[in-house]
Each structure stands twice: as structure tokens, then as C-alpha cells.
Amino acid sequence: MYINLNDLTPNKVSINLSQYSTIWMGDTGVGKTTTLMKFLKELSPDKEPFFLEFEDRYQNIPGIMAVKIDTMSDFKSVIGQLRNPVFKEKFSCIIVDTLDKYEEFCERYVLENRDAEILKDVGGFGEGSLRFKSALRNIGVIQSLGYTVHSIAQSSHSKDFDTKKESDTLKLNKNTFSYCRESAYLVGYMWKDSKDERYITFKKTDKYPDLKDTFGLPEKINVKELKTVWTKAVQDLGGDFTTKEKTIDKKPVAENFEEVKAKGVELGSLLFSNGHAAEATAVLQKNLGLDDNGNVKMFDSLRDSQIDLTKVIVMELQELVDKFAIK
Structure with missing residues (x-):
């Protein structure tokens, strides 16, 4: 029931990649949802990744396990059902598709229920922003149920008129950006070449300022090789302190x-x-x-x-x- 420091052992890094939350960003139509679905099935062949869809683009993807979320009551209903341990055996993880549409969803929920046009009009003392953050934290509720949560996000392309530098960033406000990026181990930008091969990078640069790489991955990775490359990076990072067992316990402890x-x-x-x-x-x-x-x-x-x-x-x-x- 309580922490016992006598049980403390040196930390080990796990090559069980299914436990690490990620964010995949990219341009519209590049195939983020399909590609991520295939990759997650590769990580956990005996389970299905479960997509929470906040837009309709998923409906042309064969075999995807997904549900469209239109209202907060829909969302709360799904979260309530995910509390059932049966679904922990069925679903390998949960994917929010897409983060920018989820952000719009949370903001719309607050505005419609407060009859306001913008969040600043919802009460005083920043009440609108507080209510928006509260709605946003439903992702955390899902995580607290023991699920690994991944996210898909649209990228926003911009060019500085003075420096002429171009960049691709997450199309999110600062609240959504900081909340979701903080809990992710990897934030990557995915694209495809002329041969329809998908590549991804997690290296933070001037062009990709929002990316995040916890494991020291190569600058450019073919998504088909991501599992192998990522596993090797974890092994190189962990050395003697590497394990195949899960090190992040996402199962909530049931206490009486x-x-x-x-x-x-x-x-x-x-x-x-x-x-x-x-x-x-x-x-x-x-x-x-x-x-x-x-x-x-x-x-x-x-x-x-x-x-x-x-x-x-x-x-x-x-x-x-x-x-x-x-x-």
C-alpha cells in the first residue's frame, strides 16, 4: 500500500516499446493514421490499437478500430467503458486523432455550455482557460486507467519573412502543446517521399522546433525500420541496465x-x-x-x-x- 525504500533497485530501461507515449505530426494526407496503426500493431500483434477520432478522415482506413467522438457525453461514455479491465486485454493503447481537432472539441464544449464566443468571455479570472484545461485533462484520465496514449497532430508550416527560415510546428495552442508534449517520450514529424516511403524524425531543429527525442534516435528513420532502430537505441542507452519487462506500470493499483x-x-x-x-x-x-x-x-x-x-x-x-x- 505504501512505498518501501528497502525494495528500491537501480532503474532499468525497457525495450518493451508499447509502454512509451508518442506524438506523430505531419501534413494532411501523408498517411499518419494508417502508418501509426500499422506500427502499433507491429509492437503488440495480439491486441488492437484503439483510435478516438475527432474527425471523419479515418473512415477510409480498412480494419481500423475506431470510434467517432462528437460530444463530451460520447467521450465520457467511452472513458467509462475503458474502466472495464476487459478492454485492457483487447486494446494495446489509445490514440487521440487528431490533437488539433481534440483541442477544438474541448474549446467548443466550454464555449457552447457557457454561451460564449471566446474563452476570455467565459466568466472572470481566467475561468474559460481553466475549464478548457479541465476538459483537456481527459487524456490524463485515460492514462490513469493504465493505457498508453498516443496522439496524431497536424503540422503547421510557416516561413519567417526576415530570415526566410521555414519551420513545421504542432498546430496547437500553448496549453494543449505543453500538456501533451510533456508526457510524450517521442514527438516526431512524418513525411513521405516520391516512392511513397514514410520517414520520421524526432530531432529538434530550427525546422522542427517542437520535436522530442528521449532515446537518441537517428536523424531520419524509415517507419518500416522504426521498431528495430528504436529498440537498438534503447539497448545502447540502457547498456547493462536494459530489460525486456515493462518498467512503466500503467496498471492502476486496486486498493480496498x-x-x-x-x-x-x-x-x-x-x-x-x-x-x-x-x-x-x-x-x-x-x-x-x-x-x-x-x-x-x-x-x-x-x-x-x-x-x-x-x-x-x-x-x-x-x-x-x-x-x-x-x-
């Missing part, structure tokens, strides 16, 4: 709220019966506060969604029991 709560009640009773009611009450007041009548809230006010808070209270009560050497 009632058992944790019962432990807290037990510790509180020990403190009360041994003359340390004031100290135990101080822990409850600090963490739970007072009710409408000015009384300190007790354990019966806790809900199962507050299991982390309950665990903190239990740890602090345990520290008191140890401090006073109560058996």
Missing part, C-alpha cells in the same frame, strides 16, 4: 478503501484510549477540516474517491502510535 479506512479507525481508537485524543483530533482537523457546525470531521465523512487522503491520514496516525510506543 474500506480496509484503509478501517485501519485509520483502529489507529484513532488506540490513540483515544491511550490519552492522545488531542493529537489524533489535530491530524483529522488538519486533513479534513471542520463541518458546518464547527466540529472536526471524522472518518465517516470520507468517500472512496478520497482513498489517497485516507492513506495520508492513516500514515500520520501510525506515526503518532509509533511515537508514543502504543501497542
Whole structure:
């Protein structure tokens, strides 16, 4: 239930590539969705990548496992179903297609429900931006369910009139950009040549300022060779500290709220019966506060969604029991 530093071991880098979140950007029509689908199937042949589609372009892709998201209620319904462990065995990962359309989706949801034209018109003190960020974080909810989340994004091409330098960037606002890029291990730009071969680069340059390479990959990679090249890069990076096992545990730890709560009640009773009611009450007041009548809230006010808070209270009560050497 709690972290035990005695179990700490040196970190190992895993060649199980299915656990690393990525963002694939590129021009419209370059084949990002199809190419990413084939690559993800290569990583996990026994499962299907599941695409959350915020536009209709996927409908000409044979065999894709996808659902069109039109409303927030659609999205919440899908997230609710993904909580079922059955789908962890069916889907290898979740893909947001595309990030820029997802961004529009979240912004539209906020504006339509607040009858506003722009986010600045939604309440005061930046309420519009806060509500937009809240909608955006549904990606984090999916990740918290134990799924690796990948994203596809359209690129935006620009040219500086003074320097004449050209660049391709993610077509996203700063909130979406920072939130999604931060959690990704790789952010790549994909293109195709005259022979219809797909290539990808993860090297951040003046031309591609938004890219991200955590593993030291080559500058240009044929997508057909990406798994082999990426695996070798991880092996070179990890050396003796390389493993085939997953090192990123995306499975949420199931804990029994009632058992944790019962432990807290037990510790509180020990403190009360041994003359340390004031100290135990101080822990409850600090963490739970007072009710409408000015009384300190007790354990019966806790809900199962507050299991982390309950665990903190239990740890602090345990520290008191140890401090006073109560058996």
C-alpha cells in the first residue's frame, strides 16, 4: 500500500516499446493514421490499437478500430467503458486523432455550455482557460486507467519573412502543446517521399522546433525500420541496465478503501484510549477540516474517491502510535 525504500533497485530501461507515449505530426494526407496503426500493431500483434477520432478522415482506413467522438457525453461514455479491465486485454493503447481537432472539441464544449464566443468571455479570472484545461485533462484520465496514449497532430508550416527560415510546428495552442508534449517520450514529424516511403524524425531543429527525442534516435528513420532502430537505441542507452519487462506500470493499483479506512479507525481508537485524543483530533482537523457546525470531521465523512487522503491520514496516525510506543 505504501512505498518501501528497502525494495528500491537501480532503474532499468525497457525495450518493451508499447509502454512509451508518442506524438506523430505531419501534413494532411501523408498517411499518419494508417502508418501509426500499422506500427502499433507491429509492437503488440495480439491486441488492437484503439483510435478516438475527432474527425471523419479515418473512415477510409480498412480494419481500423475506431470510434467517432462528437460530444463530451460520447467521450465520457467511452472513458467509462475503458474502466472495464476487459478492454485492457483487447486494446494495446489509445490514440487521440487528431490533437488539433481534440483541442477544438474541448474549446467548443466550454464555449457552447457557457454561451460564449471566446474563452476570455467565459466568466472572470481566467475561468474559460481553466475549464478548457479541465476538459483537456481527459487524456490524463485515460492514462490513469493504465493505457498508453498516443496522439496524431497536424503540422503547421510557416516561413519567417526576415530570415526566410521555414519551420513545421504542432498546430496547437500553448496549453494543449505543453500538456501533451510533456508526457510524450517521442514527438516526431512524418513525411513521405516520391516512392511513397514514410520517414520520421524526432530531432529538434530550427525546422522542427517542437520535436522530442528521449532515446537518441537517428536523424531520419524509415517507419518500416522504426521498431528495430528504436529498440537498438534503447539497448545502447540502457547498456547493462536494459530489460525486456515493462518498467512503466500503467496498471492502476486496486486498493480496498474500506480496509484503509478501517485501519485509520483502529489507529484513532488506540490513540483515544491511550490519552492522545488531542493529537489524533489535530491530524483529522488538519486533513479534513471542520463541518458546518464547527466540529472536526471524522472518518465517516470520507468517500472512496478520497482513498489517497485516507492513506495520508492513516500514515500520520501510525506515526503518532509509533511515537508514543502504543501497542
